[in-house]
Amino acid sequence: MKYLKSGTVTGFISGTFLFIVCALIEWLTHMELMTLLLNVDFITEMNLHIGIEVLFHLIVSVMIAVLLKFIFDNLKKLYIPSLVFSLIMTSLMFYALGYLSIMHIELQGLLGFTVWTVIHFFYFIIIFSLHKRGF
Numbered sequence: 001m002k003y004l005k006s007g008t009v010t011g012f013i014s015g016t017f018l019f020i021v022c023a024l025i026e027w028l029t030h031m032e033l034m035t036l037l038l039n040v041d042f043i044t045e046m047n048l049h050i051g052i053e054v055l056f057h058l059i060v061s062v063m064i065a066v067l068l069k070f071i072f073d074n075l076k077k078l079y080i081p082s083l084v085f086s087l088i089m090t091s092l093m094f095y096a097l098g099y100l101s102i103m104h105i106e107l108q109g110l111l112g113f114t115v116w117t118v119i120h121f122f123y124f125i126i127i128f129s130l131h132k133r134g135f
Contacts, residue, residue, distance in 0.1 A: 003073075007066030010135050014126040015061025019054060021119050031112045032105045033119070042100040065127055072131045079131075083124050091117040 022034040038053035064086065072079045094116045098107050107113075 011062030011065035
C-alpha cells in the first residue's frame with residue numbers, strides 16, 4: 001500500500017511536470033512533444049478527449065513511480081541503474097511513438113529527440129528527489 005501511495009504522489013507530480021513542459025515547448029515551438037506524449041491513436045481508433053489522454057499519461061507515470069519506489073526500498077543497488085534504464089527506454093519511446101502514430105506529428109528530428117530526452121531526464125530527477133525525501 002505504501003508503494004501505491006508514494007507512486008501516486010510521485011507519479012502525479014513528475015507526470016504533471018512532464019506534461020506541462022511538453023505543452024509549453026509545443027506552444028512555443030513547432031515540436032509536437034505534448035501531442036507525442038499523449039498520443040494513443042495507434043491503440044484505439046477513437047478520437048479521445050485530451051483529458052482522457054492526460055489521465056492515461058498520469059496512470060503510466062504512477063506505474064513507473066510505483067515500480068521505482070519498490071526498487072528504491074527493496075533493491076537499493078539496482079535503483080540508479082533502473083533510473084538510467086528507464087531514461088533510456090523513455091528516450092527511445094520518442095522514435096517508437098512517432099513511428100506508431102497514425103497521425104503525422106512534427107518531431108524536429110534530432111533536436112526533438114534531444115529536448116524529449118532532457119525533459120525526461122528532469123522527470124526522473126524529480127522522481128529520484130521525491131523518493132529520497134521519503135515520498
